[in-house]
Amino acid sequence: MIQSISSGHHGRDKKLLAEAHQMLADSKAKIEYLRLKILKVRQNKLSSKVSEENGGEPTTAIKQPQELETSLDDRIEELRHRLRIEAAVVDGAKNVIRTLQSTKTFDKKALQEVRIWWG
Numbered sequence: 001m002i003q004s005i006s007s008g009h010h011g012r013d014k015k016l017l018a019e020a021h022q023m024l025a026d027s028k029a030k031i032e033y034l035r036l037k038i039l040k041v042r043q044n045k046l047s048s049k050v051s052e053e054n055g056g057e058p059t060t061a062i063k064q065p066q067e068l069e070t071s072l073d074d075r076i077e078e079l080r081h082r083l084r085i086e087a088a089v090v091d092g093a094k095n096v097i098r099t100l101q102s103t104k105t106f107d108k109k110a111l112q113e114v115r116i117w118w119g
Contacts (some may be wrong), residue, residue, distance in 0.1 A: 017100050024093040027086045034083045038076055045072050 014102060017097065020093050020096045020100065024090055024097070030086045031090070032085055034079050034086065038079045038083070041076055041079070061098065079101060108116040
């Protein structure tokens with residue numbers, strides 16, 4: 001993908017494209033991290049319930065009160081929310097990459113807006 005852009009675009013466009021690729025990679029890493037965190041919280045919650053149902057103490061050796069279970073649900077929902085945000089960032093980065101690849105020249109104002117948005 002980068003090779004096709006390198007042949008037809010200016011240095012500034014290449015830098016912008018590289019930043020978009022970096023944002024995409026960062027977002028994918030964050031999404032994977034959040035998925036793993038959600039999975040870990042679910043597994044901890046299930047193992048605590050199974051242990052309690054079998055007459056034993058929870059795996060943490062401290063009984064979890066009802067309010068702690070609610071907070072786990074809240075944490076899971078928060079992680080899902082972050083995952084949705086990161087997925088939206090990935091989609092945005094993909095759109096920018098597609099736009100950069102499909103155009104040979106930029107409107108200076110549009111290019112300036114993108115640079116301001118990305119910092």
